[in-house]
Amino acid sequence: xxxxxxxxxxxxxxxxxxxxxxxxxxxxxxxxxxxxxxxxxxxxxxxxxxxxxxxxxxxxxxxxxxxxxxxxxxxxxxxxxxxxxxxxxxxxxxxxxxxxxxxxxxxxxxxxxxxxxxxxxxxxxxxxxxxxxxxxxx
Amino acid sequence: xxxxxxxxxxxxxxxxxxxxxxxxxxxxxxxxxxxxxxxxxxxxxxxxxxxxxxxxxxxxxxxxxxxxxxxxxxxxxxxxxxxxxxxxxxxxxxxxxxxxxxxxxxxxxxxxxxxxxxxxxxxxxxxxxxxxxxxxxxxxxxxxxxxxxxxxxxxxxxxxxxxxxxxxxxxxxxxxxxxxxxxxxxxxxxxxxxxxxxxxxxxxxxxxxxxxxxxxxxxxxxxxxxxxxxxxxxxxxxxxxxxxxxxxxxxxxxxxxxxxxxxxxxxxxxxxxxxxxxxx
Numbered sequence: 499x500x501x502x503x504x505x506x507x508x509x510x511x512x513x514x515x516x517x518x519x520x521x522x523x524x525x526x527x528x529x530x531x532x533x534x535x536x537x538x539x540x541x542x543x544x545x546x547x548x549x550x551x552x553x554x555x556x557x558x559x560x561x562x563x564x565x566x567x568x569x570x571x572x573x574x575x576x577x578x579x580x581x582x583x584x585x586x587x588x589x590x591x592x593x594x595x596x597x598x599x600x601x602x603x604x605x606x607x608x609x610x611x612x613x614x615x616x617x618x619x620x621x622x623x624x625x626x627x628x629x630x631x632x633x634x635x636x
Numbered sequence: 637x638x639x640x641x642x643x644x645x646x647x648x649x650x651x652x653x654x655x656x657x658x659x660x661x662x663x664x665x666x667x668x669x670x671x672x673x674x675x676x677x678x679x680x681x682x683x684x685x686x687x688x689x690x691x692x693x694x695x696x697x698x699x700x701x702x703x704x705x706x707x708x709x710x711x712x713x714x715x716x717x718x719x720x721x722x723x724x725x726x727x728x729x730x731x732x733x734x735x736x737x738x739x740x741x742x743x744x745x746x747x748x749x750x751x752x753x754x755x756x757x758x759x760x761x762x763x764x765x766x767x768x769x770x771x772x773x774x775x776x777x778x779x780x781x782x783x784x785x786x787x788x789x790x791x792x793x794x795x796x797x798x799x800x801x802x803x804x805x806x807x808x809x810x811x812x813x814x815x816x817x818x819x820x821x822x823x824x825x826x827x828x829x830x831x832x833x834x835x836x837x838x839x840x841x842x843x844x845x846x847x848x849x850x851x852x853x854x855x856x857x858x859x860x861x862x863x864x865x866x867x868x869x870x871x872x873x874x875x876x877x878x879x880x881x882x883x884x885x886x887x888x889x890x891x892x893x894x895x896x897x898x899x900x901x902x903x904x905x906x907x908x909x910x911x912x913x914x915x916x
Contacts, residue, residue: 528829533792534836540792541799541840580842 542579553577559624560592569597648679648756651763651884652781654805656797658768660789661819664855664865665877666765667695669785671864672881674729678760681720683732683751685777686767687742690734697724697862698731707735710747716754725867740772745779752780761884770804778805784814785846785884790821790832799841815846817880822851823894847880849873850894 542553557577564570576593653666663686670682684692687707693699704719709732716732723729732755735742755762764781767773778784784805788798798816805811818834825831834848852873858865865874866881872894879889 530826530829530832530836533832534840537792537795537840540796544796544799545803 538578545579561594562624564594571595571597648681648759648762649783650752650756650781651761651783651785652766652777652811653763653785653787654766654774654777654801655768655787655794656770656801657788657794660787660794661817661849662768662787663691663695663765664859665785665787665817665819665849665880666763667692667864668866668874668877669881669884670761670763671696671723671726671729672866672878673761673885674723674726675866675878676881676885677728678885679728679758680761680763681730681732681755681759683755683762683764684734685743685748685764685773687734687773688736688739689767690736692731692765693721693733694862695859695864696731698733699862702733705733705735706751707738707742709751710743716751740767740776743776745776748776748780770800774801774804778808778811782810782812784811785817786814786841786843787817787819788837788841789819790826790834790837795832795837795840802841802843814843816841816843817846818848820851821848821894845891846883847876848891848894849876849880 546553557575560577561570561572561575565572574595578591578593580589580591653662653669655662663684666682670680674680682692682696683706684690685706686692690705693702698721701721703721704714706719708714709716709719720730720732723731732751752762752764764777766777786798786801786805788794802814805814816838818837821834822831826833834845838845850872852865852871854865854868854871855873858868858871864877865871866877868874876892876894879892882889
């Protein structure tokens with residue numbers, strides 16, 4: 499009601515209400531969220547000249563390494579190339595949600611969790627493949 | 637022999653107006669910011685660097701008054717002063733037209749820098765209307781500039797091209813700073829989440845905002861009449877451009893509400909919760 503009164507008096511600004519923002523970004527049925535999300539990906543590619551599949555591979559490897567030490571929510575990980583507007587420095591920003599039942603200080607061991615063993619296995623197999631590739635090109 | 641003055645001693649600020657994408661409003665923006673600055677009392681020269689496709693003259697309504705152009709000056713057929721076309725209304729505003737019958741190879745970076753050096757001595761602001769694209773015409777225009785204004789619309793292609801241009805501006809260490817003019821904003825579409833907001837674009841591009849200009853039919857009408865929209869007191873886009881000119885001159889002007897004024901019936905309706913949504 500108060501907001502409507504302000505509108506009536508022409509006092510509302512056109513500033514985006516940040517609380518509603520994350521909602522539209524997930525909702526791609528309207529153009530705004532779709533454009534925003536697509537642009538972020540396209541520009542990440544444009545700026546670094548990294549092929550999308552290379553970016554994906556880098557993301558998976560990073561996730562695997564980090565998963566060795568802490569439990570992360572793999573689906574919710576975000577990787578972005580961002581520019582600091584003041585210094586114009588480009589930085590790779592990663593948002594990695596950590597699961598609550600994480601024992602952050604434990605190093606992976608043979609007796610470690612299944613997840614840790616899986617993570618280690620896949621990290622090892624990627625390493626193995628890389629070594630094989632190197633060997634086969636010689 | 638006495639020490640000579642620093643050749644780059646600047647009286648005037650040279651600002652390039654660029655975008656990458658064509659048709660987003662570079663020329664309109666150049667004409668209006670230039671006219672806006674002149675209305676504030678500054679000495680302004682507008683330079684059309686789009687050799688072969690000149691348009692700044694049309695927007696200023698000066699197309700009938702062109703005798704010489706930029707290339708004539710470069711090639712020595714006339715003095716710089718002879719090529720400058722004075723504005724119809726404002727004596728402190730003039731235009732250096734592009735050539736219509738040559739192409740962008742007729743002008744190189746050193747020549748552009750030299751022209752601007754001469755213009756600097758007698759003007760407060762020199763605005764360079766840059767051609768679309770990122771090839772020779774663009775490179776030439778940015779070579780002489782201290783600052784840049786990047787013009788974009790809230791659409792994917794425009795933003796993508798603007799990003800590329802910003803990358804090129806960053807690589808150019810003669811350009812001190814650059815800011816965004818977001819053109820053809822439609823607040824109703826933004827409110828409905830059908831169009832990106834100004835904040836979205838600023839965030840994606842990591843760029844500071846110089847101004848946002850609403851979509852406005854006054855722009856079409858004023859172009860047809862050869863009168864920049866800043867001269868129209870009741871125009872929303874004119875008001876936006878007047879604010880931009882003030883910000884370029886260093887004033888801190890708050891960003892305006894872009895919505896069109898609601899009729900009293902709409903106000904009453906929204907008060908009771910059933911009117912059309914207006915706010916972004």
